[in-house]
Amino acid sequence: MSQNKQHDLDKECPICGGIIWGRGQPTIIEGAKIVVCQNCAQHGKKIYTPQKKTYPKGSYPNQKRSVPKQSYRSSKPELAIVNDYSNKIHKIRQKNNLTQEQFAKSIHEKESLIKRIESNKAEPSIELAKKIEKEYNIKLIDEANIIDVKTDKYMKKKRASTLGDLAFIKKKKD
Structure with a gap:
């Protein structure tokens, strides 16, 4: 088994500790x-990042590509759908x-x-939420507030830690 495929099988969910099949x-x-x-994933806000266009080798326009700086990547906002999207859509339809x-036809969806x-x-996907926001002037997309969690200084285990492990350590420190 190749190293890359073996790495995919070793992913562990930080909440339940189960194996993450696929990309997570x-x-x-x-x-x-x-x-x-x-x-x-149902216990939080799902994050959708826009897919970048990929070009086959040799078909990319011959331009000098500059490597983006680290600060550029961190300043890019990540979008998330608000928690009460179903209620908002239902209310605006009513x-x-x-x-x-009729609502589906107005936004060209099923x-x-x-x-x-x-x-x-x-x-709804980010694209669909943007369509609904534009058509009916409601707020469905929110910028995600992200906190980077570094577990290196807390965890010295060889296996991946779960959120339960972090909560236990934090409680023990108090």
Whole structure:
């Protein structure tokens, strides 16, 4: 097994301690940006980062590419959907006297998606939230407040630490 594939199997969820299959879900839980399993992602705000366009080798325009500085990367805001998005969407739809079908057509989406969003079974993507914000003048996207947590000085274990381990150490220090 290659080193990269072995690394993917060793990911551990910092909340439940379970194995993270796949890439994991970047989430903000109590102000900290962490990558958790899909089950634990529902306990916080999911973070969506825009995908960069990739060019095949040799097809990238011949321009000098400058390497962005560290400060540029940290100043880029990360976007998150507000917690009560389903209520806000439902209220704005009712306020405009629209059915779910009419609302979906007005933003060029499927009615089934609007039903799932309003029943809180699905979360709108950042693109969809921007469409709804533009069309109906409501606030669905929020800048995420991120706190970088450094566990190196607290943890001396060989395996990855969980949030439960950090809470125990903090409680023990008091």
